[in-house]
Amino acid sequence: MNNNFTNKNIESLKVGSFDWRVIQDQMKNKLGLEVYESWLKKINFEEEFNNYIILNVPTRFIRDWITSRYLDQILQIVKTYKKDIIRIEFRIADQKITVEKNKKDIHHSVENKENISFIKDSYLQYNRIDPNKRLDNFLTGSSNKLAYEASVKVSENISHYNPLYIYGGVGLGKTHLLNGIGLELKKNNKVMFISAERFMYQFVKSIKSNDMVKFKEYFRNTDILLIDDIQFMNGKEAMQEEFFHTFNALLDKGSQIIVSADRAPNKLSRIQERIKSRFSGGLVVDIQKPDIELRKKIVEQKTNELNKLYSEQINISREIQDYISSEINTSIRELVGAINRVVSFSRIYNKIPNLAETKVVLKDLLNLAENKVTIDLIQTLVCKFFKISKNEMLSSRRSRYLVRPRQTAIYLTKILTSKSLPEIGREFSNRDHTTIIHSVKTIEKLKDKDPEMLENINKLKNQILYNNKDNEI
Ligand code: ADP
Ligand code: MG
Numbered sequence: 001m002n003n004n005f006t007n008k009n010i011e012s013l014k015v016g017s018f019d020w021r022v023i024q025d026q027m028k029n030k031l032g033l034e035v036y037e038s039w040l041k042k043i044n045f046e047e048e049f050n051n052y053i054i055l056n057v058p059t060r061f062i063r064d065w066i067t068s069r070y071l072d073q074i075l076q077i078v079k080t081y082k083k084d085i086i087r088i089e090f091r092i093a094d095q096k097i098t099v100e101k102n103k104k105d106i107h108h109s110v111e112n113k114e115n116i117s118f119i120k121d122s123y124l125q126y127n128r129i130d131p132n133k134r135l136d137n138f139l140t141g142s143s144n145k146l147a148y149e150a151s152v153k154v155s156e157n158i159s160h161y162n163p164l165y166i167y168g169g170v171g172l173g174k175t176h177l178l179n180g181i182g183l184e185l186k187k188n189n190k191v192m193f194i195s196a197e198r199f200m201y202q203f204v205k206s207i208k209s210n211d212m213v214k215f216k217e218y219f220r221n222t223d224i225l226l227i228d229d230i231q232f233m234n235g236k237e238a239m240q241e242e243f244f245h246t247f248n249a250l251l252d253k254g255s256q257i258i259v260s261a262d263r264a265p266n267k268l269s270r271i272q273e274r275i276k277s278r279f280s281g282g283l284v285v286d287i288q289k290p291d292i293e294l295r296k297k298i299v300e301q302k303t304n305e306l307n308k309l310y311s312e313q314i315n316i317s318r319e320i321q322d323y324i325s326s327e328i329n330t331s332i333r334e335l336v337g338a339i340n341r342v343v344s345f346s347r348i349y350n351k352i353p354n355l356a357e358t359k360v361v362l363k364d365l366l367n368l369a370e371n372k373v374t375i376d377l378i379q380t381l382v383c384k385f386f387k388i389s390k391n392e393m394l395s396s397r398r399s400r401y402l403v404r405p406r407q408t409a410i411y412l413t414k415i416l417t418s419k420s421l422p423e424i425g426r427e428f429s430n431r432d433h434t435t436i437i438h439s440v441k442t443i444e445k446l447k448d449k450d451p452e453m454l455e456n457i458n459k460l461k462n463q464i465l466y467n468n469k470d471n472e473i
Contacts, residue, residue, distance in 0.1 A: 019348075020045035021348050022081070022341075022344050022345070022348065023045075023074075023077055023078060023081065024036075024040070024041070024043075025344040025347055025348060026077045026080075026340055026344055027040045027070075027073075027074060027077060028040075028309070029306060029309060029340060029343075029344075030073055030077060030132075031070060031073060032309075033309065035070070039062065039065060039066055039070070040066070040070065040074075042057055042058055042062055043055050043056070043057055043066065044056040044057075046091060048082075049448075050084060050444065050447060050448060051084045051085055051086050051087070051444065052085060052086065052087045052088065052089055053078065053085055053088055053089070054088075054089045054090070054091055055088060055089070055090055055091070056090070056091045056092075056093060057090055057091075057092060057093065058092070058093045059092060059093070060092050063090045063092055066090075067090070071088060072128070074088065075087070075088055080337055083415055083416070084415050128193070129179055129182045129183055129186065129191070129193055130179050131183065133175070133176040133179040133180055133183075134179075134180050134183055135148070135151060135152060135155060135177075135180035135181070135183075135184060136180075137301070138173065138176055138177065138180055139294060139297045139298055139301060140294070141290055141291055141293055141294030141297070142288075142291060142294075143172075143287060143288035143289060143290050143291060143294060144168075144172070144173055144287045144288070144290070144294070146285045146286075147166050147168070147173075147177060147285045147286065147287045148177065150164055150166070150283055150285050151164070151166070151177045151180060151181050151258075154181055154185075154256060154258060155180070155181045155184035155185055156184075157185070157256075159283075161282050161283035162251060162256055162257060162282050163247075163251070163256075163257035163258060163259055163278070163279060163281070163282040163283075164256075164257070164258045164259070164282055164283050164285070165258075165259045165260075165261070165265060165279050165280070165282060165283065165284045165285070166178070166258070166259070166260045166261075166285055166286075166287065167260065167261045167262060167263055167264055167265075167284070167285075167286050167287070168262070168286050168287030168288065169262060169287075169289065169330075169331070170262065170331055170333070171330075171331030171332055171333030171334060172287045172288075172289065172290070172331065172332055172333075173287055173332055174228070174229075174260040174261075174287065175228055175260065177260075178193065178226045178228055178258055178260055179193070181224075181226065181258055182224070182226050185223075185224045185256070189223035189224050190221065190222050190223045190224070191222065191223065191224040191226065192218075192219065192222040192224065192225050192226065193226040193228070194225075194226070194227060194228070195227070195228045195229050195232070196227055196228065196229050196230045196231070196232045196233040197229065197232045197233075197420075199227065199233065199243070200232075200233060200236070200239060202215065203215065203239050203242060204239075207238075215242075216242070216246070219246045219250075220246055220249050220250065222250070222255060223255050223256070224255060224256045224257075224258070225246075225250055225255060225256070225257045225258070226257075226258045226259075227257070227258070227259050227260070228260050229260060229261065229262070230259050230260065230261045230268070230271075230279075231261045231262050231263060231268060232420050233270075233271060234269070234270035234271065234420075234422055240271065240272050240275065243275065244272065244274065244275055244278075247275070247278060248278075251278075257282075259279060264284065264286070265277075265279040265280045265284060266280070270422070289329065289330055289331075290329070290332055290335075292325060292326065292329075295325040295326075295328070295329065295332075295335060296321070296322070296325045298325075298332060298335055298336070299321050299324055299325045299335065299339060300321065302335075302336055302339045302340075303316055303321065303339055303343070306339070306340070306343045314343055314346045314347065314352060315352065316339075316342055316343070316346070316352060317352070319355060320342065320352075320353070320354075320355060320358050323355060323358065324338050324339065324342070324358070324362070327362075327366055328362075328365060328366070334365050337365060338362050338365050341361055341362060341365075342358060342361060342362070345361055373416045373417055373464055373465065374417070375413050375417065375419065375424070375427045377464060378409055378412050378413050378416065378417075378464055379393060379394075379409050379427075381460060381463050381464055382405055382408055382409040382412065382460060383405065383409075385405075385456070385459070385460055385463075386401075386404070386405035386408075388401070388402060388405055393405060393406050393409060394428060394429045395429070396429065406428070406439070407439035407440075407442050407443050408443055408456070408457065408460070409428075410424060410428060410436055410439040410440060410443075411439060411440050411443035411444070411457070412457070412460060412461065412464065413427070414436070414440045415461075416461070416464060416465070421433040421436045421437060424436050443457070
């Protein structure tokens with residue numbers, strides 16, 4: 001085991017590659033020492049590919065246990081180091097083979113030639129309430145006080161805010177609040193916590209399998225409906241129709257509805273007016289970016305929380321804490337991520353990084369916070385790289401020399417921003433989301449078999465993330 005805190009070690013933390021020990025350490029933090037010792041420790045890292053990794057476990061039983069309980073969280077942790085990873089596959093050390101298309105198939109798995117199982121990216125959270133995101137560990141400042149207070153009232157069942165609509169930018173605590181409300185109300189009520197994307201997925205699936213009756217019953221029977229990221233609901237008249245009716249039926253019978261979004265109700269595109277107006281009919285509160293006081297409180301709390309987990313204390317200096325709270329100022333998620341990283345590194349290399357080392361460890365987070373990656377930046381840099389004009393890129397012309405750059409820009413937008421497929425489509429001259437999926441898949445395939453393509457993608461990624469023209473990662 002290498003205990004030297006060398007630059008090379010730190011380098012391994014940059015976007016695009018990761019150190020399995022760091023992931024293990026984060027699993028310990030996130031899922032607890034007991035779970036880690038009993039299960040997760042048994043996972044070995046095997047291989048990394050462009051968008052998936054292969055892990056190795058000793059037995060099928062352990063694999064099933066892990067996939068059914070912890071895989072989503074493991075995937076989330078892995079993604080913080082390498083965004084492109086969308087699934088995790090397992091190989092069982094010395095055993096025959098199973099292939100699992102997704103979690104639900106675990107109990108009737110298919111025998112197959114390769115000793116691999118996998119689960120698709122299930123960022124679509126589905127009624128899974130996280131016991132760690134509670135109202136009592138939600139820190140408040142002027143930026144989120146109103147949203148917090150409204151959430152507390154709703155969770156005490158004493159509010160007449162119905163629906164409660166919470167909005168704000170990425171990583172500012174919306175899901176945490178919804179989750180916290182869910183935890184409280186779950187004690188005495190039937191709670192349904194679902195992302196809007198999952199709602200759509202479930203809806204389409206029910207239509208295909210002729211199960212609409214069940215779908216309706218399912219949603220209309222709940223006492224509390226929490227819908228996360230409503231901005232991702234779009235289009236599909238029939239679905240909006242269903243949503244609207246569900247929504248009204250629930251309000252009529254006195255069920256509480258809580259909605260989160262990244263923007264105010266009137267700014268939602270692609271959602272019917274009457275739904276927006278129902279959203280506005282309750283209480284609408286926003287969460288702003290955290291000010292320096294709140295950021296400091298969060299850094300402090302998070303550091304203490306992590307210290308409680310272990311016997312040896314890690315004293316991240318005040319200087320570094322202050323540096324982190326002053327530099328990472330756009331999202332609480334990144335702030336928490338930064339602390340996690342510094343603590344993990346200190347534990348693994350037995351050394352608390354100094355300021356210069358901290359900067360290296362956090363390089364990508366700092367850059368991302370400074371210059372957010374926009375579609376415009378991606379389009380500009382890709383056009384420049386391939387020497388075409390933006391008009392050409394956005395045109396409907398299908399000459400070969402335009403198609404690849406266009407697909408490349410679309411692919412990069414998908415992996416480097418959090419835009420949904422329809423949103424990306426709109427930014428590329430209103431292309432359909434199926435075209436977007438096709439572009440992403442095409443580039444993924446090419447990247448795996450064409451080294452030049454891979455190199456171009458890496459150069460561009462580097463330019464976009466670091467605004468770095470000399471292509472060194
Ligand atoms: P959003 O849903 O708005 O994108 P999340 O709720 O997922 O953001 O928050 C991102 C991370 O920051 C989570 O780990 C969450 O627990 C943490 N977090 C956000 N706001 C707070 C807060 N006020 N106090 C403590 N932790 C917070
Ligand atoms: Mg969220």
